Amino acid sequence: xxxxxxxxxxxxxxxLFFIVIYQNLLLVLxxxxxxxxxxxxxxxxxxDVVLAVAFLAFLAGEATADQQQWEFHARKASGQTxxxxxxxxxxxxxxxxxxxxxxxxxxxxxxxxxxxxxxILQPTIVGAVLLTLLFVGSTKFTESLTLSKYPEYADYxxxxxxxxxxxxxxxxxxxx
Numbered sequence: 200x201x202x203x204x205x206x207x208x209x210x211x212x213x214x215l216f217f218i219v220i221y222q223n224l225l226l227v228l229x230x231x232x233x234x235x236x237x238x239x240x241x242x243x244x245x246x247d248v249v250l251a252v253a254f255l256a257f258l259a260g261e262a263t264a265d266q267q268q269w270e271f272h273a274r275k276a277s278g279q280t281x282x283x284x285x286x287x288x289x290x291x292x293x294x295x296x297x298x299x300x301x302x303x304x305x306x307x308x309x310x311x312x313x314x315x316x317x318x319i320l321q322p323t324i325v326g327a328v329l330l331t332l333l334f335v336g337s338t339k340f341t342e343s344l345t346l347s348k349y350p351e352y353a354d355y356x357x358x359x360x361x362x363x364x365x366x367x368x369x370x371x372x373x374x375x
Contacts, residue, residue: 228323229305229309229327229330231323231326232313233311235312235313235315235316238315244314247311257300257301257304257307260296260299260303261296261300263289264288264296267289271287271290272285284345284349284352286355286359292359292360292364294360295362296362296364302330302362305326306331308327335362338361342356354370
């Protein structure tokens with residue numbers, strides 16, 4: 200879809216700088232907290248256990264959201280549902296719960312490094328911040344595509360948080 204909006208050379212530049220260079224750099228940046236933790240060996244602290252439990256909870260949340268989305272698309276492909284996008288399960292509370300849980304895992308990894316270094320503010324925060332910005336930007340792009348295909352998606356956007364799972368807002372009502 201994105202490729203059709205660009206000339207051949209624009210897409211080539213996008214591919215080179217965003218896909219090849221930026222995303223590979225981002226992979227290095229989001230894993231640097233592991234290097235920080237390795238460079239600051241210390242005793243195992245209670246906060247390490249808390250972070251490990253949080254990481255596992257976020258991993259379970261992402262796996263659950265991915266499974267719910269997979270099952271929805273399987274039902275949609277087989278004609279078992281007329282709904283055009285998933286709004287049940289975790290998707291009742293967030294339009295992109297899988298994105299939220301994945302980002303949360305990377306923030307926990309950042310915190311592992313920060314705890315090991317003994318300071319919450321570390322230069323390695325750049326990786327988590329850039330990953331979050333990537334998710335926010337790509338979500339806006341994909342949602343614009345979804346909205347162009349399914350006008351009723353606007354109601355879902357109004358009632359449901361974009362990424363952070365929250366209780367849904369009330370539906371809009373027509374003026375009397």
